[in-house]
Amino acid sequence: SQQGEEDPQALSIQEGENATMNCSYKTSINNLQWYRQNSGRGLVHLILIRSNEREKHSGRLRVTLDTSKKSSSLLITASRAADTASYFCATLRSNDYKLSFGAGTTVTVRA
Amino acid sequence: GAGVSQTPSNKVTEKGKYVELRCDPISGHTALYWYRQSLGQGPEFLIYFQGTGAADDSGLPNDRFFAVRPEGSVSTLKIQRTERGDSAVYLCASSLRTDYTDTQYFGPGTRLTVL
Numbered sequence: 205s206q207q208g209e210e211d212p213q214a215l216s217i218q219e220g221e222n223a224t225m226n227c228s229y230k231t232s233i234n235n236l237q238w239y240r241q242n243s244g245r246g247l248v249h250l251i252l253i254r255s256n257e258r259e260k261h262s263g264r265l266r267v268t269l270d271t272s273k274k275s276s277s278l279l280i281t282a283s284r285a286a287d288t289a290s291y292f293c294a295t296l297r298s299n300d301y302k303l304s305f306g307a308g309t310t311v312t313v314r315a
Numbered sequence: 316g317a318g319v320s321q322t323p324s325n326k327v328t329e330k331g332k333y334v335e336l337r338c339d340p341i342s343g344h345t346a347l348y349w350y351r352q353s354l355g356q357g358p359e360f361l362i363y364f365q366g367t368g369a370a371d372d373s374g375l376p377n378d379r380f381f382a383v384r385p386e387g388s389v390s391t392l393k394i395q396r397t398e399r400g401d402s403a404v405y406l407c408a409s410s411l412r413t414d415y416t417d418t419q420y421f422g423p424g425t426r427l428t429v430l
Contacts (some may be wrong), residue, residue, distance in 0.1 A: 208357075246423035247358070247406065262318070292357050301421060302348065302371065305357030 208293045208306030216312045223280040225309040226291030227253045227291075228273075236269055236276050241308070250291075255298075257271045283313045317341070319422035321407050325429045328397055336392040342410030347390050348408040348419060349382055352414045358406050365389060397429045 208229040217223050227236070239247040253260045253269045253276065260267045266279040280287055290294045290310045294303040321340045328334050340347050346365055350358035360374040364384045372382070379397075384390040394401055404424040410417035 239421075244391075244422050245404070247408075247421040249420065252418060294357075301346070302360040302363060302374070303350075303358075305359070307355065307357050 208295055208304060209242060210291070210293060210306040210309040213307070214310045214312070216314065217283055219285055219313055219315050221283055221312050223283050223287070223313070225278050225291055225311070227274065227276045227278070227306055229276075229293075229295045229304075229306075230294075231297055233271075233295045234300070235296050236267075237294045237296070237303065238265075238276075238278050239292045239294060239305075240269060241292065242288075247292065250312075273285060284309075285313050285315050287311060288313045319409055319420055321405075321422040321425050323425060325426045325428075327430065329430050330399060331395060332397050332429075334394050334397055334427065335400055336394075336405050336427070338390045338392070338407030338409075338422060340388065340407070341388070341420055342388075342421075344409035344411050345387070346410045346412060346417070346419075347384060348410075349392050350391070350408065352404045352406055352407045352424070354403075361392070361405075368384065394427075397427075399429050402427055402429045 208227050237252045238250040244262050249302045251262045264281045271277045290308040293306045294305045321413040322337045343384045348363050349361040359401040362382050363371045379395045382392045404426050406424045408421045410419045
């Protein structure tokens with residue numbers, strides 16, 4: 205069974221706009237990670253946020269984590285066509301090592 | 316440096332056949348994971364190796380699935396008597412160690428199609 209759920213399932217935006225997607229999960233975690241996947245193949249690690257962190261930035265990416273609501277958000281600013289991909293959140297539970305993924309958000313950036 | 320590699324990239328087989336999927340982790344990574352991703356879903360955990368031993372195989376769906384990592388590096392996922400429901404992308408990941416915070420680096424996956 206999958207731990208997380210992403211919202212929305214799909215998102216279509218114009219190049220230059222911001223894209224925001226959300227992830228909710230069910231159990232307490234050690235950290236939460238966001239991955240990108242192009243064309244249904246390999247996953248690229250984007251960012252990791254630990255349970256004691258509330259916000260993290262990496263380039264055009266901004267991730268927030270609210271452990272009281274068991275939710276996270278990923279913001280991509282100034283989107284580009286190359287950002288078109290599926291984005292997955294994955295949680296790592298405390299004292300565990302296997303990632304639990306949601307079903308992903310498919311983002312399409314129109315030129 | 317080289318990332319995680321998986322071979323073959325695509326495998327088409329007939330129902331009932333045996334298949335082997337190979338994963339070469341990043342050099343020096345002691346932890347290796349197999350995940351399976353069905354169409355429209357996120358990856359689901361299958362098995363985890365720490366060194367040569369399978370530390371957790373709780374995600375393997377049934378006894379037709381088996382994985383080995385004899386020398387603590389390359390791993391092979393083996394599926395016997397394949398069924399159409401086994402069709403999916405099989406992803407391998409590795410990490411340097413397992414202190415629960417290590418990033419897992421994923422390979423490009425093997426797309427398995429069972430006809």
